[in-house]
Amino acid sequence: MTDRADAIAARIETFIRAEVIPYEKDPRTGAHGPSDELVQELRDKARKAGVLTPHILADGSHLTQRETAKALIKSGLSPLGPLACNTMAPDEGNMYLLGKVGTAEQKTRFLEPLVSGKARSAFFMTEPADAGGAGSDPSMMQTTCRLDGNHWVINGRKKFITGAEGAKVGIVMAKSEDGACMFLVDLPDPAIRTLRVLDTIDNSMPGGHAEIEIDNLRVPADQMLGASGDGFKYAQIRLSPARLSHCMRWLGLAIRANEIATDYACRRHAFGKALIDHEGVGFMLAENLIDLKQSELMIDWCADVLDTGSLGTAESSMAKVAVSEALMRIADRCVQVMGGTGVSGETIVEQAFREIRAFRIYDGPTEVHKWSLAKKIKRDWKTDQPSIPAA
Template sequence: MNFDLSPELLELRDRTRRFIAEQVIPLESDARHDSHGPSEALRRELIERARAAGLLTPHASTSMGGLGLSHVAKAVVFEEAGYSWLGPTALNIHAPDEGNIHLMEAVASEAQKARWLRPQVEGRTRSCFAMTEPSPGAGADPSMLATTAVRDGDDYLITGRKWFITGASGADYAIVMARMEDGTATMFLTDMNREGIRLERSMEAMDRCFTGGHGVLAFERVRIPASDVLGEVGKGFRYAQVRLAPARLTHCMRWLGQARRAHDIATAYARERQAFGKPLGAHEGVGFMLADNDMDLQTSRLHIWHTAWLLDQGQRGNFESSRAKVVCSEALWRTVDRCVQMLGGQGVTAETAVMRIFMDMRAFRIYDGPSEVHRWSMARKIVEASEGKA
């Protein structure tokens, strides 16, 4: 793997960094926030600013109007966007839309792309991904999928309940995972205003960085035409892997930017704040925390870049993306936690951005699979690989 970045990518990195500093961070204190995240009005302003800067939906293909970034290029740009919690919203690379755009480009028909994907790439619409269910349905174990799809003439009737559905409130369309009568799973596309779809409630959550928050959705015999099946019937779990491996990694990219910002704030404070006759950073205890932060940030970046490089080589990267997800979510959490400690009282108040980053980031160890499930999955593959060498 060559760690050199092309002049074009360096220019894009620097342009993204300036955009976030000059156009996005000033809007973090904008009143157009609700208890779940940026309002739709604020999202649209951010989108227009990114469009004017030539940075909107950069991961989409050039044929769709994006920049066609490679996975390694995404790692560089997404980290810069993540420096503000509004950055991913501005660039249209936030979850779940970023992963849905990737999946739709890979699997959707041309008609489906024209109907749902192109408006989304243009920033005019939002989406959600409806897979997780209340008990006894699917959570970390997707095989427990309880939502059903029953064939009815040329249509399917979808019945079930989903929750923790990010962006559900105000989403224009959804990708819905349902179990078929033969036990396989299929993904369906549907407009959110279709009869039988009901947003039961929006859930209160620690994080406040997603437009639309996290919702509970009910599907009551929702009639979906067979033409709105995403890909092929029965291949839902396979398509989930197409989406999830890169989506795990883009979570890491964005949160790396947030952790880097927290570290920058703590470093400036440790340099300027005096205690016991010298700057905080000159005290060994604080200095060691800064060094540990640097190591955790760089370790995370290397895991991200390596896994992104593997994906660019055409490899599946499932094992490596699980490893990166665990390493990054835990290392970046440690980094932000140390920043809170170094800032003292300022770290637990809104005097700096660190408290907000701390609250938003805790969920990262759960989103797209908790650390324990990824460790369990990795362990199985390690044992299986060792059996093959015996």
């Protein structure tokens, strides 16, 4: 690991523990996430501490994925940490995509406000199931776009759009005659209407998760990302690193939850000794250490693959499954070790459990990634079959 990554990670950890954790009881976090007022207050502190958007350097270059992991894991030590440091989803993934695909003009208009932390963004892809729309299978997309002069006209519905309420930048996916397309839009726009903000198990992301109606949204042609029909290709550029970034941030939160559970088990006494000395409790915490280390190594391996320039589609699927399932086991054990305290709001362990449970679904459920990997196994078998020795 590079010295610069270690130094950035150390600054982030100091900032999170000293400045961000005290905000975890702030009443400005509600059922649909922290308020934008709270987000900007935290970002002002991060800016002064030199840890705002730490994965993008002053010259606009990006840390390697392995270096990014060091930074994002530390930012995840608090549910508010990624918001404060501007490493949260969907902004981190949207910044990565714009940095890779956007034109110079698009970067100036849409990327710079995100990197500076002055604006939030939303990624409009998922659609309502009752309309047969795209969820884990983006090829089912129902939202349409058609060219009208020098504008594209977009119509459709979207659902579970994280952070749409309060976002200033949107990336909208729609389907033209050529295939999937992506568009950059200024928000708010009267043609993009929030039908409702859903009540979900998690509440760490500002704006919550909204259901949206898009009614004759007119977007100038120069605000299309790339070319018509290339939307799925660009989605793959974004999705593999974004999956891994989720793993990084939630690993940080699992580390913190385990710290809290360990402290509780070492201080709390029952049946004549500390909880940690009861085998049933001590073994759970030992299993946590194993899962934490395996998650860290899986992230590092996948990041290394992405740093070669590979899309890392299969590798990111494997990492997403392995890490999300391991972190869920960790969060569950932390709750169990702490008993009644673990299911209360006394610590962030209860929130960690909820957030990580949602993570097993977001950015592709475990089962979809396994299905995708199984298809790859079959494809590879067909290719390799002639070279496989007979039984």
